[in-house]
Amino acid sequence: MNVKDLVMNNFRTEVNKRIANASKNEKLKNSALEFMENSIKSQYSYNFFWLGRPIIQYPQDVLAVQEIIWEKRPDVIIETGIAHGGSLILSASLLALLDLCEATENNTILDPKRPKRHVIGVDIDIRNHNRVAIENHPLSRRITMIEGSSTNEKIFKKVKAAVGDAGRVMVFLDSNHTHEHVLSELRLYAPLVAKDSYIVVFDTVVEDLSEKIVGDRPWGPGNNPKTALTEYLEQIDNTNIRAEDGSLLKLKIDHKIENKLLITVAKNGYLKRV
Numbered sequence: 091m092n093v094k095d096l097v098m099n100n101f102r103t104e105v106n107k108r109i110a111n112a113s114k115n116e117k118l119k120n121s122a123l124e125f126m127e128n129s130i131k132s133q134y135s136y137n138f139f140w141l142g143r144p145i146i147q148y149p150q151d152v153l154a155v156q157e158i159i160w161e162k163r164p165d166v167i168i169e170t171g172i173a174h175g176g177s178l179i180l181s182a183s184l185l186a187l188l189d190l191c192e193a194t195e196n197n198t199i200l201d202p203k204r205p206k207r208h209v210i211g212v213d214i215d216i217r218n219h220n221r222v223a224i225e226n227h228p229l230s231r232r233i234t235m236i237e238g239s240s241t242n243e244k245i246f247k248k249v250k251a252a253v254g255d256a257g258r259v260m261v262f263l264d265s266n267h268t269h270e271h272v273l274s275e276l277r278l279y280a281p282l283v284a285k286d287s288y289i290v291v292f293d294t295v296v297e298d299l300s301e302k303i304v305g306d307r308p309w310g311p312g313n314n315p316k317t318a319l320t321e322y323l324e325q326i327d328n329t330n331i332r333a334e335d336g337s338l339l340k341l342k343i344d345h346k347i348e349n350k351l352l353i354t355v356a357k358n359g360y361l362k363r364v
């Protein structure tokens with residue numbers, strides 16, 4: 091092992107120790123929880139932009155998404171829930187950087203007009219002004235938008251056609267947050283995830299919120315992405331569901347990510363295919 095690797099390994103060991111300590115630090119965890127409650131009340135997640143488009147995410151989750159994309163190097167990312175397109179542009183920008191790094195490593199020429207990696211976004215209602223802004227973004231060549239419900243059979247077929255024979259697929263679920271909808275999404279999209287890659291289920295935080303904070307949304311405590319993923323994980327543990335590549339589908343919650351973030355809308359929602 092060279093000195094550079096040794097230093098990096100030591101650094102990672104220290105990071106892991108800090109994360110493990112944080113997961114037992116009740117004072118820190120309680121202050122994070124208090125921040126989550128207060129920030130949700132003030133609609134904090136609507137305050138951010140990624141390369142010019144509004145992104146409805148917490149900065150901590152954006153950083154975690156960057157880490158898993160860099161580590162797993164997906165060929166394709168499927169996202170349900172486009173809204174203003176910020177998360178689509180985030181994925182597209184990170185995939186563009188992966189293409190750039192790969193071209194640099196391999197000493198090959200990169201043609202930005204013919205991107206290799208791409209992102210597929212599905213939304214039941216792509217507002218015209220959002221569509222136009224996303225289509226006019228410099229990263230738009232990497233983006234395919236599909237309008238319709240993510241759980242509709244015809245829409246899902248279009249997604250699969252857009253994935254084509256891409257090997258490394260990653261999935262982000264951030265559309266309708268009811269139990270029924272997320273469970274259907276998990277049943278459709280989880281089998282597409284490549285081994286060792288991730289499917290991220292956003293807004294599991296709804297389970298921990300009071301009815302008052304949730305308001306008149308169709309989801310709430312007891313009916314949300316967390317309850318859906320709990321049911322789905324039980325189901326795949328007790329049955330032999332196969333992934334698209336023919337091997338057994340097993341997903342594991344990556345608790346290290348939420349223990350690191352502390353502030354996240356996706357506690358238990360970073361699922362790794364093992």
Ligand SMILES: C[S@@+](CC[C@H](N)C(=O)[O-])C[C@H]1O[C@@H](n2cnc3c(N)ncnc32)[C@H](O)[C@@H]1O
Nearest residue numbers: 145146171172173177213214239240264265266
């Ligand atoms: C929370 S926003 C997505 C935010 C976006 N991922 C971001 O980070 O900026 C949820 C989106 O899901 C869409 N949506 C709601 N029901 C849906 C469904 N059945 N299928 C697909 N999209 C849906 C809504 O139209 C809305 O744009």
